[in-house]
Amino acid sequence: MDEEKTIANPVLEVSDLEVVYRTDEETVYAVNGLSLKVNAGETLGLVGETGAGKTTLALSIMKLLPERIGFIENGTIILDGINVTKASPEAMRDLRGEVVSMIFQDPMTSLNPVVTIGEQIAEILELHKTTLSKKEREERVDRMLEMIGISPERKGEYPHQFSGGMKQRIVIAMALACEPLLLLADEPTTALDVTIQAQVLNIMNSLKERFKTATIFITHDLGIVAQTCDKVAVMYSGEIVEYGDLRHIFSKDPFHHPYTVGLFNSIPNIKSDAPRLSPINGMMPDPTIRFKGCRFAERCAHCTERCENEKPPFVDRDGHQVRCFLFAEDGEASSKTEVQAQ
């Protein structure tokens, strides 16, 4: 844990990932050929509406897709040099908690109600830092609790004795106790009210910086993205449609995917006089159907015949990538799914 974390080496490299949920009735294509890179210490915001496959991506990285239903069909996930898709259950257990941690959406249900919070934080150390003595473990738990602003004296208490915000801070402390290389934060503040959100975000940011943990921050709140992320990936219907630095995504220039534009237009603006929000028309396509062309085509104002039949390529401008024909210089522009050469 004390070794220098090598900068600029990708902690996580996902390529051509395809994930499906298969039940007796139907097959849901949740993630469709997604590629992604996260460098050490970097925070990537993963935005997109509900059902875009954000959580599925995170669960695939943890290899915690629902048993007998969720399957990784194709592609590779390289986490700290290890191919997760081929890793044995034992190898995965070593990775989870130690190399990659996850924070779930609802702090109310993600802590075990009959185990004290101290024990729950200590458990992750017990599992991975086996060289620590019991005393050292306890000291470490105390330190973590102090960092999240909860008195270490309360470690003998049970989750129900804490408020929602405190619980989420405890979950964060637990996730970061082993100083993992990568943190997957799946909408960690969605279930909290706004005043508590800021507090939880602050604690998460400070701990992240302290431990130099790379983070994938899953959210649909663009405000939070602006506050916390270095890079942003916009996800739509199981694929990334736009990727770039924070400033790229939030820039005013017209080089954006129509879906990203739609997302920004859906944010309430106090300054504008518009009596209503302008949501994106239509709904996300049926995830049980596979598409030939652009998945956003049927909701897109700029849709052409080509969009419906051909998969648009990523157009790269200075590291800012948009997957749309609008910006393709010529029709033949690499329509391969090869992405994000950074």
Place this chain on the structure above:
Amino acid sequence: MLKYILKRLLLLIPVIIGISFIIFSIMQLTPGDPAREILGDNAAQEAVDALREEMGLNDPFLVQYGRYMWRAARGNFGTSYQTGQSVMKQILERFPTTIYLAIGATLVAIIIGVPVGLISAVKQYSLMDDVSTIFSMVLTAIPNFWLGLVLMLALSLKLKWFPAYGATSLKHFVLPWITLSCMTLAVLIRMTRSSMLEVIRQDYIRTARAKGAKESRIVFRHALRNALLPVITVIGTQLSVQLGGAIIVETVFSIPGLGTMIISGIKTKDIPVVMGGVMFIALVGGLVNLLVDILYAYIDPRLKSRYVGTKRDRKRLNQAKKEVTGDA
């Protein structure tokens, strides 16, 4: 906590009164005459009438009931019409045998039922799961008096492994335990399984997996304790059900417990014996349920903190309050 226990004990009083009223009414409504039972079929009608008058059996129903309850409230449960023995003494003599039978059967059910239910949840849809499902369905469908007779026929009369009746040694109890435990066993298998399946799908189990915990650790450390909470409630209610079930099993295996006492009381219209026996079983059942609820509160920290108010807890509570106000 003390307040809660007292409240529950007070609530037992109307329950006992209700039960006693129902039993007393049934005893009145069923045919047969206690005086005739005492004197025998050959006694003269005049003698029977005289005895009825003496026993107060000619008084109106409510007067009889009131008189009985008034005595019972002061601890006098009367004497048996048949033997002249004190009912209370008879109950206390026989009760240990019945409770031994019921607790033994419950233990058998727990020792087999909980692990089987657990395995069948953890290995859902496996062969083991199917076998245990079928097993518990069969157990539910078998009436225990029939099972008792079959076991007796096969294991004691044919194979001579166990004695067929009586209650003098541990060996005597094996067949009654098996017979009595069977329904509870089925319930516990199903209950443990479904409760465990529910718990395994909880978010905190996913959290434990995300920490890198082994499957065995997840089951025993994180899931089991949560899954057993509802199972404990069921064990409590089953124990009181078994006190009732013991009546049948005791009769089948001729065990001198409360059950056989009540049955022979019913046959001879021995009202004090039946009333005393049933009320006693009801009381014990109520107490067992209360005990289980207290136990429950100790296992589930969410309930415990609501009822247990020690000095240390109060100190913690105040501290927590301070932190919450600091938090907001």
